[in-house]
Structures are given as C-alpha cells and as structure tokens.
Amino acid sequence: MSRDAKYYAAVEATWPPVTTHAIGCITVREGRGGGSRVSSATADGLPDLATLRQAEAEMRAVRQTPQFMIRKGETLLDQLLEAQGYRIKDPVTLYTVAAAKLADIVIPRVTTFCIWPPLAIQKEIWTAGGISDRRFAVMERVVGAKTAILGRIDDQPAGTAFVAQHDDIAMLHGLEIAPEHRRKGLAGWMMRQAGKWAKRNGAYELAVAVTQANQAANHLYQSLGMDVVGHYHYRILEENA
Structure with a gap:
C-alpha cells in the first residue's frame, strides 16, 4: 500500500458508509446523509461510459446525487467526469x-x-x-x-x-x-x-x-x-x- 493509500483507508475505516457495491472498477457507497466522505464513489481505473451510467443509476437508486472522490493521480478520471458535467466540490487537505x-x-x-x-x-x-x-x-x-x-x-x-x-x-x-x-x-x-x-x-x-x-x-x-x-x-x- 502506498503512503497516500493508507490515509484513504483510514478515512474509510474511521468514517464508514452504510454499504459499498462494486460496479466494474467503480465502488459505490451509500451514506444515508452522512456527508460526502461516505456518499462518494471511487474508481480503481478509468471506467467506460456504460459502467459510469450504471454507477450513476445505482447512486440515484439510494437517493444520492452522483458524486465521486478524486484521489491523487486520478487525472484521467477527473477529466472524464468534467466532460460528463461533473463540477469540482470541496477540495480537501489531509494532515x-x-x-x-x-x-x-x-x-x-x-x-x-x-x-x-x-x-x-x-x-x-x-x-x-x-x-x-x-x-x-x-x-x-x-x-x-x-x-x-x-x-x-x-x-x-x-x-x-x-x-x-x-x-x-x-x-x-x-x-x-x-x-x-x-x-x-x-x-x-x-x-x-x-x-x-x-x-x-x-x-x-x-x-x-x-x-x-x-x-x-x-x-x-x-x-x-x-x-x-x-x-x-x-x-x-x-x-x-
């Protein structure tokens, strides 16, 4: 595990979602109003549009607006989401x-x-x-x-x-x-x-x-x-x- 990854793992374990569900390379989280950290999807790789649409449908099904956490090095994912109408929200610093x-x-x-x-x-x-x-x-x-x-x-x-x-x-x-x-x-x-x-x-x-x-x-x-x-x-x- 890289140095960055251990902090993402700590965030997840100490502020956990209700459920997680894998759709291809995307992990969808159900947060039930617990904030962005527990309600944001992540992607381990670059999803195709069909997978992205399926993940968006899954998030809407649990009454969440489609949202992703963009971690260090995920530039291509960031660009893909921007092209699909996603705006940046709440840049975060880890200390x-x-x-x-x-x-x-x-x-x-x-x-x-x-x-x-x-x-x-x-x-x-x-x-x-x-x-x-x-x-x-x-x-x-x-x-x-x-x-x-x-x-x-x-x-x-x-x-x-x-x-x-x-x-x-x-x-x-x-x-x-x-x-x-x-x-x-x-x-x-x-x-x-x-x-x-x-x-x-x-x-x-x-x-x-x-x-x-x-x-x-x-x-x-x-x-x-x-x-x-x-x-x-x-x-x-x-x-x-």
Whole structure:
C-alpha cells in the first residue's frame, strides 16, 4: 500500500458508509446523509461510459446525487467526469502529525475528557454546528477503538470531536467548538487530547481531513505542526446542466 493509500483507508475505516457495491472498477457507497466522505464513489481505473451510467443509476437508486472522490493521480478520471458535467466540490487537505508530538504537553485540568458514548451536550454542540443524527450514525458504525472528546472552558462544556483508529493511524472527525467559545485555545487542547488518546491506543499518528475553505481549521492544524500528506476533491454531477 502506498503512503497516500493508507490515509484513504483510514478515512474509510474511521468514517464508514452504510454499504459499498462494486460496479466494474467503480465502488459505490451509500451514506444515508452522512456527508460526502461516505456518499462518494471511487474508481480503481478509468471506467467506460456504460459502467459510469450504471454507477450513476445505482447512486440515484439510494437517493444520492452522483458524486465521486478524486484521489491523487486520478487525472484521467477527473477529466472524464468534467466532460460528463461533473463540477469540482470541496477540495480537501489531509494532515498528519506524530501522536507523541501532541501528547508532550500537560493539558489543564478539567479541560478535555475522552468519553464514549458521547454525552447529550456533545450532541447538542454538534447539532448546532450542522452535524446531524445521520452523522452520529456514522460514528456508531465504526468498528474498533473510538472515542468522543469533550472540551470545557470557562467552566462550561464548549467543544466536541470524534476520534477513531485504523491500524497505526488515529483520525479525528467533527471537531466543533460552540461559537461563543471560539478563539480561546480550546480546539488546540482537544487536539492534544486526541494525540494522547492515539498514543495510549498504540497509534503512531493523528490525522485529519479538512476542506480547504475551512480557513480556521487549516490554520489550527498548521499551528500544531501537522504536515500535509495528501489532497483529494469531489466531483458532483450537475443534474440540471
């Protein structure tokens, strides 16, 4: 497995779809509202148009707009989809850092906690940030080591995140800070708690996937010394084009 492939595998294992179905070289995923990561098809090779049309029909059958994840080196697939009316959506950057690098600082008392299942207040924070019950269902589907991180500041619950492990990679998803508590440093402490959890569970590194448009998150990960290890983007079909 190439260095890039292991991160794609970690994304899939720690944020899994409901089902997958192979149509030729295309893998169709059913996400049931869990977001682009669980609802996007991928292709291991360049499909012919008949296979592409069959995959599109399969995605529509589960009430999903046809959408693909385009990974590093898939230029021909990218060009094919563009020619078929697919537009680029949400370019994503993959970051990683050695878990030990985040775990070397003592976190202030009663600032972060690892909790599973998540508390009601964590779900409230996620819901307010646009993370719905359908994404909670994704978290529930994860098999293996996982936790939710509760963040507190000013003596109040103020942040939440989800972390799960695949092989030697722990991956963080859904980091959300209540608006009134942002820019107080809590997200950084929660990332360090994620690093400590990863290290305790034997993971070598902590990874995240974030849209390039999310400037605040990109700045946070860069400030923590996380390295860019990959990029991908989605292409979604303009059904009315």
